[in-house]
Amino acid sequence: MIGVNPYFDRLRGGYLFAEINKRAESFRRQNPEKRLISLGIGDVTRPLCPEVITAMHKAVDEMSEGETFRGYGPYFGYDFLVRAIIDNDYASRGVQMDPEEVFVNDGCKSDSSGILELFSEATSISVCDPVYPVYVDAAVMTGRGGLFDENIGAYSRIDTFQCNEDNNYIPTPPDASDKRAFRGLIFLCFPNNPTGAAINAEKLSAWVEYANRTGSVIIYDSAYEAYISEDLPHSIFEIEGARTCAIELRSFSKTAGFTGVRCGYTVIPKELVCDGIVLRNLWARRQSTRNNGVSYITQRAAEAVYSPAGKEQIRETIGYYAKNAGILKDALVSCGFSVGGGVNAPYLWIRTPEKTDSWSFFDRMLERCAVVVTPGVGFGKAGEGYFRVTAFGSRETAEEAARRFRKEFAK
Amino acid sequence: MIGVNPYFDRLRGGYLFAEINKRAESFRRQNPEKRLISLGIGDVTRPLCPEVITAMHKAVDEMSEGETFRGYGPYFGYDFLVRAIIDNDYASRGVQMDPEEVFVNDGCKSDSSGILELFSEATSISVCDPVYPVYVDAAVMTGRGGLFDENIGAYSRIDTFQCNEDNNYIPTPPDASDKRAFRGLIFLCFPNNPTGAAINAEKLSAWVEYANRTGSVIIYDSAYEAYISEDLPHSIFEIEGARTCAIELRSFSKTAGFTGVRCGYTVIPKELVCDGIVLRNLWARRQSTRNNGVSYITQRAAEAVYSPAGKEQIRETIGYYAKNAGILKDALVSCGFSVGGGVNAPYLWIRTPEKTDSWSFFDRMLERCAVVVTPGVGFGKAGEGYFRVTAFGSRETAEEAARRFRKEFAK
Numbered sequence: 001m002i003g004v005n006p007y008f009d010r011l012r013g014g015y016l017f018a019e020i021n022k023r024a025e026s027f028r029r030q031n032p033e034k035r036l037i038s039l040g041i042g043d044v045t046r047p048l049c050p051e052v053i054t055a056m057h058k059a060v061d062e063m064s065e066g067e068t069f070r071g072y073g074p075y076f077g078y079d080f081l082v083r084a085i086i087d088n089d090y091a092s093r094g095v096q097m098d099p100e101e102v103f104v105n106d107g108c109k110s111d112s113s114g115i116l117e118l119f120s121e122a123t124s125i126s127v128c129d130p131v132y133p134v135y136v137d138a139a140v141m142t143g144r145g146g147l148f149d150e151n152i153g154a155y156s157r158i159d160t161f162q163c164n165e166d167n168n169y170i171p172t173p174p175d176a177s178d179k180r181a182f183r184g185l186i187f188l189c190f191p192n193n194p195t196g197a198a199i200n201a202e203k204l205s206a207w208v209e210y211a212n213r214t215g216s217v218i219i220y221d222s223a224y225e226a227y228i229s230e231d232l233p234h235s236i237f238e239i240e241g242a243r244t245c246a247i248e249l250r251s252f253s254k255t256a257g258f259t260g261v262r263c264g265y266t267v268i269p270k271e272l273v274c275d276g277i278v279l280r281n282l283w284a285r286r287q288s289t290r291n292n293g294v295s296y297i298t299q300r301a302a303e304a305v306y307s308p309a310g311k312e313q314i315r316e317t318i319g320y321y322a323k324n325a326g327i328l329k330d331a332l333v334s335c336g337f338s339v340g341g342g343v344n345a346p347y348l349w350i351r352t353p354e355k356t357d358s359w360s361f362f363d364r365m366l367e368r369c370a371v372v373v374t375p376g377v378g379f380g381k382a383g384e385g386y387f388r389v390t391a392f393g394s395r396e397t398a399e400e401a402a403r404r405f406r407k408e409f410a411k
Numbered sequence: 412m413i414g415v416n417p418y419f420d421r422l423r424g425g426y427l428f429a430e431i432n433k434r435a436e437s438f439r440r441q442n443p444e445k446r447l448i449s450l451g452i453g454d455v456t457r458p459l460c461p462e463v464i465t466a467m468h469k470a471v472d473e474m475s476e477g478e479t480f481r482g483y484g485p486y487f488g489y490d491f492l493v494r495a496i497i498d499n500d501y502a503s504r505g506v507q508m509d510p511e512e513v514f515v516n517d518g519c520k521s522d523s524s525g526i527l528e529l530f531s532e533a534t535s536i537s538v539c540d541p542v543y544p545v546y547v548d549a550a551v552m553t554g555r556g557g558l559f560d561e562n563i564g565a566y567s568r569i570d571t572f573q574c575n576e577d578n579n580y581i582p583t584p585p586d587a588s589d590k591r592a593f594r595g596l597i598f599l600c601f602p603n604n605p606t607g608a609a610i611n612a613e614k615l616s617a618w619v620e621y622a623n624r625t626g627s628v629i630i631y632d633s634a635y636e637a638y639i640s641e642d643l644p645h646s647i648f649e650i651e652g653a654r655t656c657a658i659e660l661r662s663f664s665k666t667a668g669f670t671g672v673r674c675g676y677t678v679i680p681k682e683l684v685c686d687g688i689v690l691r692n693l694w695a696r697r698q699s700t701r702n703n704g705v706s707y708i709t710q711r712a713a714e715a716v717y718s719p720a721g722k723e724q725i726r727e728t729i730g731y732y733a734k735n736a737g738i739l740k741d742a743l744v745s746c747g748f749s750v751g752g753g754v755n756a757p758y759l760w761i762r763t764p765e766k767t768d769s770w771s772f773f774d775r776m777l778e779r780c781a782v783v784v785t786p787g788v789g790f791g792k793a794g795e796g797y798f799r800v801t802a803f804g805s806r807e808t809a810e811e812a813a814r815r816f817r818k819e820f821a822k
Binding site: 001002003004005006008011041043044045046047048050053056057060061063064065066069070071072073106107109110113114117118119120122123124134137138141142183184185215216217253257259260261262274275277279282285286289290291292293294295296297298 | 412413414415416417419422452454455456457458459461464467468471472474475476477480481482483484517518520521524525528529530531533534535545548549552553594595596626627628664668670671672673685686688690693696697700701702703704705706707708709
């Protein structure tokens with residue numbers, strides 16, 4: 001027999017950015033004279049740094065000669081890149097990592113959905129609310145999400161941790177006695193997309209302790225760690241006990257502007273065991289069956305991010321976006337908005353004034369300021385009444401947006 | 412609760428190339444003076460062609476400037492590449508294709524496993540025997556393969572079509588009355604890996620007719636179409652009726668030496684409907700949730716394959732490998748071997764002499780000729796008593812291997 005995967009039909013929405021584009025397009029048609037500023041989609045705009053460019057040219061040249069040409073690479077990434085990752089992202093922060101625990105990929109989106117394949121369909125899943133929608137959609141598409149319940153505004157089999165002003169956007173694990181205590185997969189992302197909140201070692205330790213105590217597994221997405229400016233953990237493996245309960249997802253997309261280059265990596269410690277099975281070995285089998293590795297040229301580009309000059313250059317770019325975040329944050333705060341994020345993350349998460357709903361405020365921003373933001377409700381029910389602003393644009397657009405905010409909202 | 416995916420445990424083997432490497436390594440240690448020739452793994456060895464190199468340098472330079480930098484690309488591939496694919500691989504052969512039916516990917520291995528996610532777990536799967544192991548392993552890992560039956564030497568839920576000397580390695584679909592008639596997913600790969608057999612329009616039409624009649628879906632892997640030298644279909648969409656029953660997988664890996672660059676594409680016509688659902692739309696939803704597209708630089712490289720000079724250059728490289736195939740085939744035939752493939756494919760599929768089993772003959776080749784081949788049984792039960800030879804090496808190694816064959820086996 002043949003049948004269609006029945007779970008795709010359970011997906012809700014996924015049209016957030018399509019709806020944003022539709023409204024922005026309509027505004028543009030009606031107001032051709034106004035210059036629209038987009039602070040919506042989280043995509044980088046600064047070019048690749050010179051070290052990366054040089055490394056890619058060199059790698060391309062190698063591919064042009066028989067003696068240096070590379071065909072299929074190692075399934076899990078070239079040694080040169082894996083070593084650079086371990087030395088710079090882990091050893092430098094006092095964390096030991098075995099090369100066999102690092103899996104280079106084409107960006108962490110693929111693995112943040114693919115990782116679910118390691119677990120049975122009956123596995124419970126929990127996420128923060130608001131949340132990066134991929135974790136939820138991937139769970140639903142593979143039969144791990146249950147049905148969407150209109151009354152609670154969530155999927156029946158996906159638990160959520162509310163992140164709001166009250167907890168500074170950092171959830172706390174349930175107590176052992178709490179009826180919400182559970183054993184399952186826990187998706188955490190810090191610094192967070194969309195809220196821009198960053199977690200400290202104490203609060204992250206509480207999650208690690210909880211996961212070890214309940215036999216849960218944390219999928220830790222630290223794609224934005226490069227934006228941390230305060231004394232906070234960059235990796236969950238800086239926390240004692242994480243090697244027995246956590247998988248980490250990393251990406252060069254926001255660290256080095258690789259959204260159009262595609263490279264990231266997943267770390268699975270050998271001590272992480274579920275049902276008596278070493279998950280690292282399962283992932284190795286999965287990756288070697290389903291992938292043929294990442295472009296050699298891309299991996300040389302990623303390696304260059306770790307050279308002394310490369311590190312300096314990407315620090316400069318990250319500083320550029322961080323300054324944009326500061327400019328936007330200052331303007332919004334001066335107008336009386338309650339603004340989260342923007343210090344250790346390229347995102348600002350802002351409460352709408354007077355309990356306006358997200359989409360109404362989106363329309364107001366568009367009409368009055370000609371600025372496109374992202375309605376918070378697009379990231380989950382708890383995002384209602386918030387909006388997200390990204391700092392990835394140019395300095396000039398950040399300054400112009402700040403001027404428009406001040407003009408429209410100044411008290 | 413949390414549990415491990417129970418299906419990984421059902422996987423058999425997958426250690427073919429590991430076992431080959433182990434025996435080759437042992438031989439090398441014991442015979443340090445002998446020069447080992449590998450005709451085993453199907454990886455290209457010729458450098459990328461000049462047009463591709465130029466295009467990649469240009470794309471890298473674009474990524475270095477703010478005005479031409481590219482962040483996230485379209486989920487399904489840049490227009491420039493999709494248009495080049497349609498014009499050159501389809502329109503030029505009289506086949507119409509809509510840009511929305513083409514999905515650029517990082518090589519067809521990812522999609523030849525991922526495509527299973529469109530279908531329910533209960534969907535029946537059938538493959539040729541011998542077969543490229545990824546289709547089978549991916550089905551097993553996602554719960555669609557059943558259990559391995561030691562008695563029949565196959566998975567309980569995967570049907571196989573025998574491909575052997577009797578049918579010239581081209582299977583025929585079952586008659587309507589045949590008890591083997593079924594409705595399900597049918598994986599076909601032509602020109603075939605491992606047998607090197609190529610299908611003609613008449614035989615491929617029989618499969619299309621069968622699939623339409625039974626409501627089956629054909630996954631057609633034509634990764635080796637560039638090696639076709641005779642008047643044969645390059646795409647299943649050259650066959651009438653294929654748009655309602657087929658998905659096609661293509662790759663630049665063997666066409667343009669992209670095994671280390673990673674680019675391919677999947678074609679799903681809008682008329683392909685299952686359970687009333689347009690599969691193309693389901694795939695679009697899957698891809699946009701699970702991927703962020705393919706490197707811009709890689710896509711410019713793929714586009715260059717279709718430039719007039721690029722086409723000429725890759726034709727030259729394919730001709731080089733084809734000549735290797737001829738040299739190896741002539742030698743083996745002159746020694747009295749029964750040799751399939753090598754005319755429309757870079758693979759030769761050879762019967763072992765005197766019903767020797769595949770691994771014993773592998774050892775004999777290694778010991779007597781210092782040549783590594785691939786034991787046919789590694790591709791399935793019907794591959795027992797065969798071995799595979801690839802033509803992807805240098806001219807010099809092909810000639811040296813041919814000399815050794817003649818010396819050892821000449822009658």
